[in-house]
Amino acid sequence: MTGRAWVFGDDIDTDALAPGRYMKYAVDEIAKHCLEAIDPAFAAAVRPGDVVVGGRNFGLGSSREQAAAALRHLGVAALVAESFAGLFHRNALNLGLPALACADAKRIRPGDELRVDPQAGRIENRTTGETLACEPVPGFLLEMVRDGGLLPHLEKKLARRKGTT
């Protein structure tokens, strides 16, 4: 997958990604306000395939998975950050959104064209020509992400179980 980088700083929290006042609505409504406290233009300007890049502890805060779902709804293809909050990281993968921890995430500039390869754990920055290594994601989680997340993954497993009985 290849997309433009949207670069944010450290400690991007779940209230910024999915503001509390919109939490009673469906994800399409929440997504319109995703990150508006930090960059009011983001939700309208982000394009399918783009990559959101963060600093340290991306996604800290709440368990609300709408934080990851809003990004996915906006078409964000992958997340890259120096580190992720553990709960958010699980949520992103469960929603089929690749989230790669990369020690060199701060080398990425806004608008850089990135090719993200979750399987290989690698980011190719086509703007600068750099290749950045990511922390590997365990195989069973990569398989779940490939299936589109935990829900379709479970659907597949349950269908398989039905098929064998």
Next chain:
Amino acid sequence: MALTLAQKLVARAAGRDAVAPGEIVTCRVDLAMMHDSGGPRRVKPMLEQLGAKVWDPAKVVVVTDHYLPATDADSRRIVEIARDWVKAAGVERFYDGEGICHVVLPERGHLRPGMFAVGGDSHSPTGGAFGAYMFGIGATEMLGVLVTGEIWLKVPHTIVIELEGALGDGLSAKDVMLFLIGRFGMDGGEYQAVEFRGAAVRGMPMQERMTLANMTAELGGQAGLVAPDATTRDYLGAAGVGEAELDVVQFERWQSDPEAPVLAHHRFDAGALAPQVAAPDSPANAAAAADHGDVRIDIAYIGACTGAKLADLRMAARVLEGRRAASGVRLMVAPASLRDQELARREGTLGVLLDAGAELLPIACGACAGYGANRLAENTVAISTTARNFKGRMGAPSSRVYLASPYTVAASAAAGRICDPREFLASRGPR
């Protein structure tokens, strides 16, 4: 093999004699807790899509606390889904409007030492105060638990926080956590298990230990643990857990082996800690209350799972007895559970707060999560007993929220500005 408490809890749930930090295991879940926001409203359609049923309704607890009072059609719909779903799914342990999930769960005796539990809320580490391994998960992961009864886990390392000595008067678990978050940052817990030990922890009542475990979330830990002891046993007994059931709990088993390797072991002198206040917009912006300069406040908020339990209300009342909130300060109290509110009412604690000019708000997550009617207006300055002060979380992005203990919030309400509560307690008798 010497094991930490976290390893023992995970090993038991994984059906193993021992597990090593870093390995990935599958655990059987003893209890799954959901609330109205991340619970039925989210998992019901996914269960229907899968055509799946809940693996064991007796292991599920549902609490409504986020969208109460349901003052608009969307909130009513969300709460109604929870009410209908528990009936259809056969979930009997349903607490509707009885308090915030993290407080209701223990007060009904649902959390026991040795359990492995998940909650659909980030403050689920609260359960660790009881020597249970409990952590927060999102709705889709909860779906996985509801369908399979299992969840994967990377066996955590343990970070030991040892609090030696005793906290001074006017100090509380909230001060400890704000201090630790300020010191180590919001990712200081590295998504590992944080175990609280030491004389100051042993001396804390369960609701204070719950505050430690609860705010392990802000410290970035996956779980926050306190090994069970006589205090735990007494609390559970009072919560209605019978002697026969308590005898089954192996209190002596759920302790870290002294020689078990840990990732880090930090020791602090609890007696040296000063009341802490975290400045906007992060709990990590903690410093001694006295170091924040002259900060005038508009709102003093005593609420949330981490700041309005009976123990918290009592702290506020000790400061506010015979005093009133300063002119121009709106003092709001949203008790964390119905039971705690009633106990506070009976013993006079609530009366002290009301006499001080407090407005009593509905028992719910309320303003802490920026839900409900009491969101902070533009440019408001608030001091709050809640856990998070991210920009805009409690209301307008221009509102500024300082986090502090119930003692400090109460003292600041009386003074009209942020202050050290010890000056208010000095004239009072001992605890």
